Amino acid sequence: MKIGLYLRVSTTNQKNNTSLDYQRTLGVDFCKRSNYEYEIFEDVESGGKYNRLEFDKLKLKVKKKELDGIWVYDNDRLSRKMEVGIKISDLIIENGCRLFVGWEEKKIESSGGRFEYMIRSVMSDYERMRIKERMDFGKRKLLLDGGKLGIVGFGFERDKNKKIVVNKEDSKIVKDIFKIYNYKVVKSYGSVYDRLKNKYKRSVLSISSIGRILRDKKYNGLYEGKLEGESYKIDLDKIIDDELWKKTQEKIKINKGRWRGNIRDFFELKGKVVCGGCGNKMWVVKNDIYRYYTCNSRLRTMKEKRKDSNIKFECNSILHNNISIDNLEKVVWDGLFKVLQNSEDLKNEYKKRFDKEIGSKERFKGIRIHLEGKQERIRSEFIKKLEGFIELGIDKDIIEQLNKKYQNDIFEINKEIESLRDEEKKRDVKDSLDGYLELLKLDLNNDYKMTRNKSRVKLIDKYIESVIIDRIDRNEYRIYLNMYLKDLGRYEKEDLEISENKSFYISKIKSTHL
Numbered sequence: 001m002k003i004g005l006y007l008r009v010s011t012t013n014q015k016n017n018t019s020l021d022y023q024r025t026l027g028v029d030f031c032k033r034s035n036y037e038y039e040i041f042e043d044v045e046s047g048g049k050y051n052r053l054e055f056d057k058l059k060l061k062v063k064k065k066e067l068d069g070i071w072v073y074d075n076d077r078l079s080r081k082m083e084v085g086i087k088i089s090d091l092i093i094e095n096g097c098r099l100f101v102g103w104e105e106k107k108i109e110s111s112g113g114r115f116e117y118m119i120r121s122v123m124s125d126y127e128r129m130r131i132k133e134r135m136d137f138g139k140r141k142l143l144l145d146g147g148k149l150g151i152v153g154f155g156f157e158r159d160k161n162k163k164i165v166v167n168k169e170d171s172k173i174v175k176d177i178f179k180i181y182n183y184k185v186v187k188s189y190g191s192v193y194d195r196l197k198n199k200y201k202r203s204v205l206s207i208s209s210i211g212r213i214l215r216d217k218k219y220n221g222l223y224e225g226k227l228e229g230e231s232y233k234i235d236l237d238k239i240i241d242d243e244l245w246k247k248t249q250e251k252i253k254i255n256k257g258r259w260r261g262n263i264r265d266f267f268e269l270k271g272k273v274v275c276g277g278c279g280n281k282m283w284v285v286k287n288d289i290y291r292y293y294t295c296n297s298r299l300r301t302m303k304e305k306r307k308d309s310n311i312k313f314e315c316n317s318i319l320h321n322n323i324s325i326d327n328l329e330k331v332v333w334d335g336l337f338k339v340l341q342n343s344e345d346l347k348n349e350y351k352k353r354f355d356k357e358i359g360s361k362e363r364f365k366g367i368r369i370h371l372e373g374k375q376e377r378i379r380s381e382f383i384k385k386l387e388g389f390i391e392l393g394i395d396k397d398i399i400e401q402l403n404k405k406y407q408n409d410i411f412e413i414n415k416e417i418e419s420l421r422d423e424e425k426k427r428d429v430k431d432s433l434d435g436y437l438e439l440l441k442l443d444l445n446n447d448y449k450m451t452r453n454k455s456r457v458k459l460i461d462k463y464i465e466s467v468i469i470d471r472i473d474r475n476e477y478r479i480y481l482n483m484y485l486k487d488l489g490r491y492e493k494e495d496l497e498i499s500e501n502k503s504f505y506i507s508k509i510k511s512t513h514l
């Protein structure tokens, strides 16, 4: 009688006593004691797959009756997945092959033996699921225990179970920081620092740490982090209640704006303003009262003179082409929106967006239908499985476990389907293209009122190539606005006239596409 010793590990570095060597020693020992001949088959891979390299060879030999039996160290060697387990048991029964597990022979052709084998298969399957769950759970637990979190952050600490909890002493300081920052007279993190130092008679935290703490959501009970590209959230005990948190964030926003406003060292048109008299880029000049663009010819000539050079930069503009920055920004901004309202370019852009929205609705529908199909498949597979179990008379508890998993799968898919339905609804473009052009107007209106420097510059960069200045008189300018637009509407021919602070600006719009 010849036995196939089937040895398997899931990875080459499996270090416990189920290693290949260990399995081999036991299997060979078993055969020698029983006076069986043997052949060894070794696989290194997951038991979830039926087609394993060496196992295939073994299968073939069983079918050819070259082997009379299979020996495995335990049931797990054969399969951790139930469906695979069934196939293997079929193979054994169909070929009248004997099965030895460890020191025992399993008679799976008898109903009792098959029953035991099936139970073990189900348990393996269940165990495999559990291993995955445990791994996922382990990851999350690691986070809670601070594995990847590293430092818990000022105001928190870990308790004996490594859970993140509030540190009583430090959290008092955190509370003080939020309280002090919300005093009416306090307008900066630095002033929080001073007051904190006064109270504690020592420097407790740096100014930048104070700023960081005031903006960190974890003090309001929410930790947001990333692990291997996936973001996760952890609820912590709140040190700062919702009201104080909200008030603080609003104050930070206001103070930031004030700070920005103070600097006013930001020029929307920088690098785009060109002197019409000489073609050079104009420079920014600012003093306490005025901020203006000026032709740089005179300044550069002066610089050369200082170097004892005779190089002169000529320009035929008048009054150095000086133009108020505030006025110019206003004139360009207003001009830009007048032109955009008239341009077919923007309308085309919105038409495209309209088509795309319709497209995305179809896409969401496609995914939803796919998921509904998947749900149906899971349902019928489950019922098939269930029928099989009932036939075999398998324990209620096991069926209950599988049922729970099934319910959960269905529930998860349902959730996804619902959210897709929501997306579809959101994309119900019911008001046709007219509605879209309304949206364009609304967007333009909102953009026009925009005050954030960065957003304004983004729009200016998108549409304005250059601004050429020609000063005609003390209070009169001609401005050429070169725009990245194909269509200028009526401003193709018409000039734009704007007066601002007693000065008069005539803008000629040009398209860079011509």
Ligand SMILES: [Zn+2]
Pocket (backbone or CB within 6 Å): 275, 276, 277, 278, 279, 280, 295, 296, 297, 314, 315, 316, 317, 321
């Ligand atoms: Zn010039």
